[in-house]
Amino acid sequence: MTTLTTGKQYGLFINGKWEQTAEMMEVLNKYNQEVTAHISVAEKEHVDAAVQGAKEAVKAPFSPYARYEVLMKAAQLLVERCEEFAQVLALEVGKPIRESRGEIERAAQTLVISAEEAKRIHGEGIPVEAAPGSENRMAFTVRVPVGVIAAITPFNVPVNLVCHKIGPALAAGNSVVLKPAEVTPICALMLAELMEEAGLPKGRLQVLTGGGAEIGEWLLENKDVNMFTFTGSPRVGEYIRSKAGLRKVALELGNNSATIVHNDANLEQAASLIAQKSFNNAGQVCISVQRVYVQEDIFASFIALLKQKTEKLVVGDPSDESTDIGPMIRIGEAERVESWVNEAVEQGATIALGGKRNGALYEPTILTHVNDDMKVCRQEVFGPVVSVATYKEKDEVIAKVNDSDYGLQAGLFTNDLQFAMKASREIEVGGLIVNDASAYRVDHMPYGGVKNSGNGKEGPKYAIEEMTEERIIVLNL
Numbered sequence: 001m002t003t004l005t006t007g008k009q010y011g012l013f014i015n016g017k018w019e020q021t022a023e024m025m026e027v028l029n030k031y032n033q034e035v036t037a038h039i040s041v042a043e044k045e046h047v048d049a050a051v052q053g054a055k056e057a058v059k060a061p062f063s064p065y066a067r068y069e070v071l072m073k074a075a076q077l078l079v080e081r082c083e084e085f086a087q088v089l090a091l092e093v094g095k096p097i098r099e100s101r102g103e104i105e106r107a108a109q110t111l112v113i114s115a116e117e118a119k120r121i122h123g124e125g126i127p128v129e130a131a132p133g134s135e136n137r138m139a140f141t142v143r144v145p146v147g148v149i150a151a152i153t154p155f156n157v158p159v160n161l162v163c164h165k166i167g168p169a170l171a172a173g174n175s176v177v178l179k180p181a182e183v184t185p186i187c188a189l190m191l192a193e194l195m196e197e198a199g200l201p202k203g204r205l206q207v208l209t210g211g212g213a214e215i216g217e218w219l220l221e222n223k224d225v226n227m228f229t230f231t232g233s234p235r236v237g238e239y240i241r242s243k244a245g246l247r248k249v250a251l252e253l254g255n256n257s258a259t260i261v262h263n264d265a266n267l268e269q270a271a272s273l274i275a276q277k278s279f280n281n282a283g284q285v286c287i288s289v290q291r292v293y294v295q296e297d298i299f300a301s302f303i304a305l306l307k308q309k310t311e312k313l314v315v316g317d318p319s320d321e322s323t324d325i326g327p328m329i330r331i332g333e334a335e336r337v338e339s340w341v342n343e344a345v346e347q348g349a350t351i352a353l354g355g356k357r358n359g360a361l362y363e364p365t366i367l368t369h370v371n372d373d374m375k376v377c378r379q380e381v382f383g384p385v386v387s388v389a390t391y392k393e394k395d396e397v398i399a400k401v402n403d404s405d406y407g408l409q410a411g412l413f414t415n416d417l418q419f420a421m422k423a424s425r426e427i428e429v430g431g432l433i434v435n436d437a438s439a440y441r442v443d444h445m446p447y448g449g450v451k452n453s454g455n456g457k458e459g460p461k462y463a464i465e466e467m468t469e470e471r472i473i474v475l476n477l
């Protein structure tokens, strides 16, 4: 098994072989900005070879039980190598080491759930004999793999979000051509090694690294790709949908997640969970709490608690056990966040806490006196900034939450069952989390958004539905 050591050069993983290219791309340590490894840059010929190999591989028998065994073995290997993977995540993402270990543990679970689902894929009996003239017929459906799936993944959760694509795709009997984010590709390459060791048949998983736009274009041009599953920015997601034609496309895109704190809520619990879930992975989580709406009579006490809890978060070196918040993915991203906060302040917002940048590190920041049209509220911050505003009435706050181009998940703290049920019906999201913040996810639940947050659901059972076709078999007896 490869470990990330400074200077290591990684190849592409095509048809079970590692292939280094002439052109290489640097991967940075996100905390000190030093070059830590190099990855190969795929050309069109590599993309076509990977797709061709994936197409051939999908024709070879690979029974549901064999898929189950490979995925279970891969999960076991991942658990055994948790520390090794976590150290790489801390380096290539800048994710604090304790959080990195959490991601690996969740990724292993995603593989286990996918393995289990491999044994449960089923169709249903269809009573065609109920139609006049079909009395002598019987029918049932089966779910068949779509074939070759191109999986394109983002930088922020580069092990678990890759497992959310390759786990269900392989469980359903497909082949996958994976294109991980160019800034965090090492863990995906390590996963390919691990899959190989777990016994995955050659060609079932191909990994291409290099420029997203180029590889994306070549994958889109290749008609042997049957489906695209993409997690990333709305801009790229929309582009893929516009170019994919009639092929299947599943999109997990951005969000500017809202969480409501009603005046009957447990404020201590709400402040603790919001402090934690606004700043995990430096806010680079697409269900990260970005907009908090607090009922006006509890605003002062809520802000005091939120500040108190957020002040305790340690910003610094992600490999340090005590660190809660590491660097953002690029210095330029931290500069963007800084400029959005400064602009909000010019427009009347107050910095209740934080607001300072040191290179790629941006302090956890709480803004008050915001309005819904500031960038920090209207757009996706994808950084460690939370904006807190007030409301009076339930209908008013539901309208504020819904006044967004996005709709992935939202949170609601309340002990009022009527309000919880009203919000469940009226808030336009893929998931409403009651008595927790928006950023709650376990890996077997359906996960995916509405509006500009995308379409299709992840969670292995639901992703398998996306990654298979329903075929009806009719028997004329």
Ligand SMILES: NC(=O)C1=CN([C@@H]2O[C@H](COP(=O)(O)OP(=O)(O)OC[C@H]3O[C@@H](n4cnc5c(N)ncnc54)[C@H](O)[C@@H]3O)[C@@H](O)[C@H]2O)C=CC1
Pocket (backbone or CB within 6 Å): 152, 153, 154, 155, 156, 157, 179, 180, 181, 182, 211, 212, 213, 214, 215, 216, 217, 231, 232, 233, 234, 236, 237, 239, 240, 252, 253, 254, 255, 285, 286, 380, 382, 408, 453, 454
């Ligand atoms: N809904 C969800 O589950 C999640 C959504 N996201 C969203 O992802 C974004 C941040 O991630 P990034 O990696 O910066 O997103 P991104 O959209 O820049 O990149 C995502 C992937 O797309 C590739 N790519 C770039 N241009 C492409 C093109 N023209 N064709 C095909 N592929 C292309 C990149 O190389 C990368 O692998 C945020 O908007 C965030 O909300 C992130 C994580 C989870």
Ligand SMILES: O=C(O)[C@H](O)CS(=O)(=O)O
Pocket (backbone or CB within 6 Å): 156, 157, 160, 161, 284, 285, 286, 287, 440, 441
């Ligand atoms: O959307 C994301 O950024 C992740 O899916 C959230 S999680 O899976 O890491 O909880």
